[in-house]
Amino acid sequence: MLMASSKVSYYVLLCFGIVAVSVSTFFAIGDDTVQPIRLVVNASEASARQIPDTLFGIFFEEINHAGAGGIWAELVSNRGFEAGGPNTPSNIYPWSIIGDESSISVSTDRSSCFDRNKVALRMEVLCDSRDNNVCPTGEVGIYNPGFWGMNIEEGKAYKVTLFVRSLGEIDVSVSLTDSRGLKKLATASIISSDVSNWSKMEVLLTATETNYNSRLQLTTSKKGVIWFDQVSAMPVETYKGHGFRNDLVQMMADLKPRFIRFPGGCFVEGEWLRNAFRWKETIGPWEQRPGHFGDVWMYWTDDGLGYFEFLQLAEDLGAAPVWVFNNGISHQDQVDTSNISPFVQEALDSIEFARGDPNSTWGSVRAAMGHPQPFDLKYVALGNEDCGKKNYRGNYVKIYNALKRAYPDIKIISNCDGSSVKLDHPADYYDFHIYTSANQMFSMAHKFDKTSRTGPKAFVSEYAVTGSDAGTGSLLAAIAEAGFLIGLEKNSDIVEMASYAPLFVNTNDRRWNPDAIVFNSSHLYGTPSYWMQQFFAASSGATLLDTTLDANSSSLIASSIVWKNADDNNYYLRIKIVNFGSNKVNLKISVYNLNGYSIRKSGSSQTVLTSANLMDENSLNNPKKVLPLKASLNTAAENMDVVILSHSITSFELLIESNTIRMPGSHHQFSTSAI
Template identity: 65%
Template sequence: MNDKLTNCGHQITIMEYAGFPFPTVALKVYTSDLTSLFLWTCPRCKGYTKGFEVIYRDHSTCGEGRHAGPTRIDKWKRMGITSNDAAPRAVLLRFLFLLCIGCKCLASEVEATQTATLAVDASPQLARKIPDTLFGIFFEEINHAGAGGIWAELVSNRGFEAGGLHTPSNIDPWSIIGDDSSVFVETDRTSCFSRNIVALRMEVLCDNCPTGGVGVYNPGFWGMNIEEGKVYNLVMFVKSPETTDLTVSLTSSNGLQNLASATVTVSGESNWIKVEQKLVAKGTNRTSRLQITTNKKGVVWFDQVSLMPEDTYKGHGFRTELISMILDLKPRFLRFPGGCFVEGGWLRNAFRWRESIGPWEERPGHFGDVWHYWTDDGLGYYEFLQLAEDLGTEPIWVFNNGVSHNDEVDTVAIAPFVKVCFDSIDVLDSIEFARGSANSTWGSVRAAMGHPEPFPVKYVAIGNEDCGKKFYRGNYLKFYNAIRQAYPDIQMISNCDGSSTPLDHPADLYDFHVYNDSKTLFNMKSTFDRTSRSGPKAFVSEYAVWRGDAGRGSLLASLAEAAFLTGLEKNSDIVSMASYAPLFVNDNDQTYWMQTLFRESSGAMFHPTTISSSYSGSLAASAITWQDSENSFLRVINFGSDAVTLTISTSGLQASINALGSTATVLTSADVMDENSFSNPTKVVPVKSDLSNAAEQMQVTLAPRSFSSFDLALAQSKLVAEM
């Protein structure tokens, strides 16, 4: 707290003054000093001040609706009050008068408690099983979700290919240690790898090099997170015409703190050699770098420089701490690798599965021109299949169907279009790679990579967001017919939305993508109520509040998304799968925590609910139980700005509700626009407490703008009808 008097000039709403929905203002009264009758604490800068300006909402507008926040000044009137007023007591009276006006508005807009009833019919006759696959995850290489994210590779541009094949090329983010008079670097086409031919040539020019040597360093993806005691495996390919000692180090971003170091000797010969070195960190630094230095004059070539922590999830290259967060969602499927990443802005930059398998050092990588960054494809088709297995999820392979954002292959040319890998034979090969025996052509490649047993691919998506493009339908049918003939059990997913209009082509499922503002998505909870119950099932493979009124990952966004998911549960007879997008951005925002409260839904029994209230337009709810569990879950979203006294009536349960063991978990915050961040990662998180009044008939209070999940312990395990 800043104890100095300030004149910050901040404009504070009377509602912010009153402490809702913003931080409380502490008033301090000093009766012994009437010249400074009171001080107050600014909730913006935390400084004590005498001078202030109060902004209050015009009393006549109180009935117009919910408080819109301090950014809407158009309907607010201002009255300045400062400590320079002639009569300090009058100042206080004016302030109290304003506060009364504000509190009157507050009572009508915020403190007013709504009432509602929620009826849950858990009778076996109306129970319906939710598909085992309802909630899963969608992974796309976007926001560095893979390169620099879940994939544990710490070196960015490890193969020096990101600058393109025309050499010399840009080597970002690599940089030199030394100056132009002591070291010179450039790329050339001398690599020993046929599919990624660019290498880095480093020439040391100094006869008496500075202490510590000269060389190159790589900061990784905005700094390498090096942790004390952990082991890091360095692999690089090197050649030098003369015997040279290289020092490989993990240091702080400025090179001054040495976290780990080792010396490797490169024998003087013309052939490339593979160097492997373990580095044990003796300190922790979140913005570290890898550096390679020498004191000897001469030339050294480098290629495919990799640094990975030794501890990855099941030894398969994925970051353990991120995988653990995914596992907490209990996903039932993994859709990969895109998204627009699959299409590419142009076909030349689309994801090609063949280029992403085999030894990592031989993969050429490619430029993801939709999301504008290079990926070395260390996280490739094989790794995605392995990830699905490690997570215990169904893999959903999304492949390019000859269509990108800006160009596409004519259907008449799709079959023989082999060289750029967009023909049906190519897709059949990709399925054989996953499902074929270890003796098959492509199954043997998988087996050589370490997985002799097949991966159980049961779903494929023919393209991504390509419906309506000139050649999509024709290309789709080519792929569909080829796959159906070779693998009749595989479920195929069309890009065309069949929720309101029947598809004009065969499909087992259809994609449904929605990105919208919070209010629209909240109201879309009933989208599938009117959808035909016959025909292909819906796969809501991408959904999010992404625009308009909810910022980036705010509480408001998560509430709308939660309401939307209750609608998917309700309509899970025709909605088979759903996944949020994008899975990874930066921090654990409220949408992540919201999804953890739906993690028990897949495979559960759904029970119909009815909300009765004049306020029902701001409420959403769902109820589930399990046949083999001892719990029932009720989820209720209060999207409105009023608190709600909710009376819950549950009938038809095959067991009574026990207060002992029942809990309530609430996701809310003082400001609906609150977001988590690296500086405050737990600003908005679910809070769990005992539900001491849990019963078939009970009353709870829903906080404004909140998501409440009631975990009701049942007296016995038999809950619903036999399935």
């Protein structure tokens, strides 16, 4: 991820003849001058090409509270009281006290039983249920509002886990309440006569009603001193049972990503190396993870969402993991190549953790976490946006050589852009980032037209329209990005991977605009750029057909693919057209030389993404203002007249009917269910 102040860097095939699309476009040149345009889709096997299986995926960075307070379903913020730093007493924010100075005293000390996170909370209760100093009604204690309010839903169960110690008996109420603590949504008691040693306690709370702005309370009316540490509250229902927030991850899954790049971005580098993401600190039991302060995006993460969880998420999504690790370079400091050996070993160990035999040193740690089978890690990136740094090439070559010796099949991604100039170091892929205006993004559709077809492949791991054209997620941005992606489809012989950035933003912590998915603790929506990506969800692994315009158009671009829908087992010809212009296009589609194939009227459809205003956005109050509209295409046939709206993305999904459909280069034949 580029810093806001940083630089702006720039075959299921149908074996039937020719699809010809003639276009009459009305541009405002004088008096309604007609400029006919002919669009030709050549469906012959000789001109078709299979798109890489990995072309479109997603990039997840811990930015905007995308993970902590986002896809990771943990409800408690600063669960281990470590966010205030290792020195005590420390700030316990966002924890707060219930009661006044006469009834309770709260501080932190370094008495935790966990070696890597020694800070614990010490709560001294000065009142009691009897004698002179009676506790106030409702007891005294501490509460945590989570990440700007906890979303608690009626009938749902929540597991609260905490570690507790006291020299005397304890009677602690664990409650989910409204934001002011006046109404309990669920409650249970922890009663014990002996917790002189740190003890793990668990309670299951089932909510009696829904409240989007709830909090967790630990209260008591029993005099004495209690220590708390590692307080967690997790919904029982998470995505595939692996701790992820269901609705947010489903939005990811709906894009059908073929890869997921993680965990950054600048989050990997850190402003300083001391605050960079260190994968070994994020594995093992969650309560033993020390957490860290991300000094680029300026917030604390408990690292419940760690390296293992990212690998698990990739597996759950059916996406190839793309692991980005630190190569000894941050924004402000860097390790000299002569001292890079420990970082080389870190990289090697990380791959062994993911891929190693369960009896290997790091593979056994993964197995102990519940995943004895290796993860399918094939791609690693060495750093993020570090190419211009003094030690990057030296560090890169050292790590590259070590990885290739140990894992010859691993695909290694360089930070340096090889689209215009040949790389001066070995790589399987080079990384390309582009954040720019809408006009420039649309023109970037041709960026890779003349790129060398030899050497490393391109990975466009971060792209987005930014600035005034984008707002917080505009239709204009989405249209321009769609044009860019059509260019990537056409150049997918050299561009093998692409992902939008950033993916998520919590409305309470916007560190970057725009983003694909916007959310708070209870609601979410996709920006137009999110919905734009769904037009390309079937492209990876599909067959690209040769699609050309026989006249120059600065505002129109199109591509065509043939793909198989796994849901209905049918094959479709998808024609995508992006109209970046302010005039509608009258389109006459003619399909020639089907050679025994046909387009079926029933089952074909048209989908359009547009809106009344170019700068229209979705919002939490109006999440469906800009959405793709899908309609049956009852006129689907070899010849049909359609209209392409101005400032729009249009997809024609034409159901193909035939006895057999063959993939180029394949000896297999596939029968459609339409036969």
